Amino acid sequence: MTVQFVRHLQRHDTALRVPRAGAVVWDDEAVHAEAYAADPQRFALTALTPGVLAPQRARMLLQLLLASRAGTPDTVRDTLARVTRVLALGLAPADVLTVLLAVRRRRANHKHVTRTVLTVLLEHPHAAELVRARRGIAQDCFEHALGRATARGVLSRGALPRGAFLGDAWSRGVPALYRHREGTALVPLPPAAGDLDLTSARPETVTATNRGDLAATLVHLRRGGPSDELLPAVARYTDEVVAGLPRYDGTVALVLDDSASMRGYGERAWAVASQVAALRRVLDRVCARLVVVPVGGVNGRPGGATDLATGVLDALATGPDVVAVASDGYENVHPGDLARVTATLPRAGVHTPVVFCQATFGRADDLTLRRPAPLLPQRAFWHSDDLAPLVLWLLSHVDGAAADAWIGAELRRRLALVESSLAASAAAAVPAGSAGSAASAGSALEGGSR
Amino acid sequence: MNLPVPAGLDTTGYRLGPPQRAGALTMVPVFGPAYPGVAPPRSGLKLSRVVTYGQVELTNPATTGVAIVPLHVGYIQDSAQNHALCRSGFIAAGQTLRFDDACCVQESQGGYLAERDQWFFVLPVELRPAALRLRGTSQYSKLWGDIASFNARHGLPARGHLEQVLTRKRAVLTQYQSRLELLDGQLGALFFVGDRLAGVEIAPDPVYFAELWMALVCFAYGPAAWFAETGAPEEAVEAFEADSLDGVRAALRQRRRRVADEVEEWLARAAWQPGDLVEEERYLDLRLSTVVAETVGGQVVTDGSRLVYASLFAAAG
Known part of the structure; x- marks a missing residue:
């Protein structure tokens, strides 16, 4: 397609x-x-x-x-x-x-x-x-x-x-x-x-640690929890997220926003950064080649300003099939630069798709000031169960045989899951003729x- | 770019970083030599109580290190009259200091602030010239008229309630701490609202500045920027003229250079002439002085000629 x-x-x-x-x-x-x-x-x-x-x-x-x-x-x-x-x-x-x-x-x-x-x-x-x-x-x-x-x-x-x-x-x-x-x-x-989107049950009140097991464990790690206990759990929860997902025989470049704002503050500290880190782990397991281009980051923790435009240019230079920008959406070097750069790419002969994966705290984030390039395809994610659909969404922007095969296999898998879900609903429902x-x-x- | 601070102050070692922008607010980070031994404002300075309206007691609970009270710091608490200070000050370790010239910033709210569940802010830059002018005046309602005018200018009910902006617009204002990002090692910033230099903030060290960051970016400079950008037409985003990836990169570099040049030009145009310092307080070798000039106001702390702390703002608000 x-x-x-x-x-x-x-x-x-x-x-x-x-x-x-x-x-x-x-x-x-x-x-x-x-x-x-x-x-x-x-x-x-x-x-x-x-x-x-x-x-x-x-x-x-x-x-x-x-x-x-x-x-x-x-x-x-x-x-x-x-x-x-x-x-x-x-x-x-x-x-x-x-x-x-x-x-x-x-x-x-x-x-x-x-x-x-x-x-x-x-x-x-x-x-x-x-x-x-x-x-x-x-x-x-x-x-x-x-x-x-x-x-x-x-x-x-x-x-x-x-x-x-x-x-x-x-x-x-x-x-x-x-x-x-x-x-x-x-x-x-x-x-x-x-x-049809197979959205999982979500908490009424969102906290930093009820946004899926993988992200919750990464939050605890970032808070300084015991790594000998948490790291194996991260591997286990990553396995759960990628279970059944086909292997993508191509290259994805991930522009990973690791700027200061990604840390968050107060009760939301580490929530957004952990979800982006979870996406990175999932892509790393699904893709044959994952190129990570960090934006910001100081000594292994979030820091610095947000220069997404340069991140995208660096990512494109590696020749990926698609560039996924994972960010909270606060661009300050300088606002509009990501939009300018991505608007220029077609006339510069670059047709690699660039998509924006918007990391949010929950379903109700106000994104008014967090749309750095409104014309880019964008999809928000905040729960670990959003990650597999997010990978499908971002690969659906790629032309080529590898992406085509991956998408076909994944859509068939989702069709079977939707059928199971509908059968379960039917079994639980009151008989139609009651x-x-x-x-x-x-x-x-x-x-x-x- | 040079730091726009009073003449005669030694700013050796200070340097400005690349500007960041969020809507109408541009922030130029300042890096420089840390001055050790000063208690930071959140962890090292506590509001112990409000004695009566207009009288605020602050404590430095640390066992070592003098606290420099941030200029125009204010405290907010539910069900209590919010207060702000009109001046800076020194509080030695373990000492409690009463400010008799504080001002109420919530006209018709009763109750006294206590130690529990408080958060602090810095007065919006538009109110700071008046607050500085009124230091030493013991009259708790002294800023209500200015607050009412400030609210009215921005289409809010003309009342002496600063919480109309600080609390009700909090969801928008607090985003400035994410829209602009504090950098590692940063101990100060220049703030521009539109093309106008609005303030210069220098802290003794990066920890002090980090603790003051939210109060400054969200509440001291955020409101002016927010009001400036509300309703303003969005800047059109146009593609670069480039026919290759290298061309795009060059065009981006060029644009970044243009922005930096533009900010440099704004700073040069500001032509602040801070004038002479008027000493107000001492703590050992530290001197707290006030700057009152036609274009700029504020207070600075120095150790000899060495700059330790500065909070300077455009006098016109």
Whole structure:
């Protein structure tokens, strides 16, 4: 997948819309169609790249549903089906219903559309709430998937259509689609059934030492804790972070901000520096070659001013595949220099990607004064569980066979993890048909109003 | 660049480092010879109590080393009337000293500061000329009018409440200690707000300066810089004219040189003429003197002609 397309997915945030009348509003359809045509499998997997915006994931689901899979090799077809399914279950139901309406508006009648509609309406862990909240739309989508006559005929006969595959979910869920609901109160849509970014549980109140085991142990080391006890733990926790991550057969340059501000102060002392140190350890384990270019640093501890621009130039001189700047974002020699230098690189014939990995204390840091180069791709990280997605994000900016292979392997790994996570959510959820019963289905049949 | 300190002071060994910039605030680090034996302001100087409004007692709890009270230091505590001092002073080891000419900086807050949970600041540079002028005047409300004008100038309610800036803007102001970075061995700094020299701060040694750093950069010079940059158009970031990596590096070097030259020009243009020193206190060989001139005010500590401590600021605020 091209780097430009991945960047597009992380930046272009306008919503996909299906007006009451008229065509589907999909402003970047050509971009998606072109990417899909180039490599359908990679297109699908790319949707699981951390940081892809929800409106873009919705577009990708739409693209996956609209395109015919005739003639597609089985292995590719399998990947497309798996990604389609996790998107249908893992995206916010509001987005998914918009996509299904768009598919209906486009009159796309592929089998994978039918399967996806039924997955959403009958198999979603919160299907009952979803149908209660948007029954009209759900009916429309259902009838589009099966055909209106078939849908209503099947319902009135109480029998499964030929090839129906959902068993109990069918007999519970279909009648609910046609059951009149008492009252006019607005029922909110349920949440997504899972998290496509695989974000781990995070503490409500962030401290220097509850931001993941690896960073916490590095904080204790920096505070002067016993190295004979802590260093083995650092190695163990690094193993945990990199477990399962593929090996990248390329070169990453890490511009590591080790200036005075990275130390932090008060209760936050060492928090940001430790997270950057954790990133360095992870990259060191994942990459065949890691070039570290420190900015600042005095006798092994943070010190000095922040000259990120020179750091990037030094890093580029080593010929890496990508330059990752890991910093708290306070640039003072001089503000704007990083932006100037990186803006000049293309006209200087340098096309190596430069990305900004913003180290923060927690999720709520005010970054207003900490964006040294707003046009650079940037991603914040503050927890040890952010590190693996961060590596995927930064390598997603690299063109080339090594990065391509790494990203493909990692996205497949994440697909399996998302599937497991969704299965766990489904197992934990209340049965989808608990809100209704098949006994009342026949008499509840009504029109598909919206 | 030369240190803009009163004539006759020996500044041998002092040198200026490369400037750092954060928005409207430019800081030029100062390095130089340490003067040993002075207690630093956070670990070596404690506010023991406020006797009554306008009377503040400070203690030097150390067993050795004289404390030089930072000029215009102030203390903040919840549920107590925040106070600032109008002058510097010497406090010998183990000694407690009462300042009868302190000023309240929180007009309608009752309660006395005590030793618990306190943090200190240095008066914003815009208030320092007035505070220096009012040293020796025992009237706790003497700075309220200036604080009210200071607040009004920056669009805040015209009240004698310095905490409107120091506390309510604290999240923004404290970022200056990260936006500008204290360097190893640094014992002083020149501060410019925009293109104007706003202050010169020299400490006896790097430890003393490190303990004073936050109070200076965040609260003495931070507010003026913050108000100057709020609403100001952001500087456009333009790419360099360069067609190779070496070209980019050269262009960056050139820009750095331009910034350094620009700061040098600002310093030359400041033309501070600190004038004569008026001695106010002694401790053994140390002399505390005041500078009151048309363009600059402040206090310095000297040992003979050797500079030990200086806190000088633009007289116009």
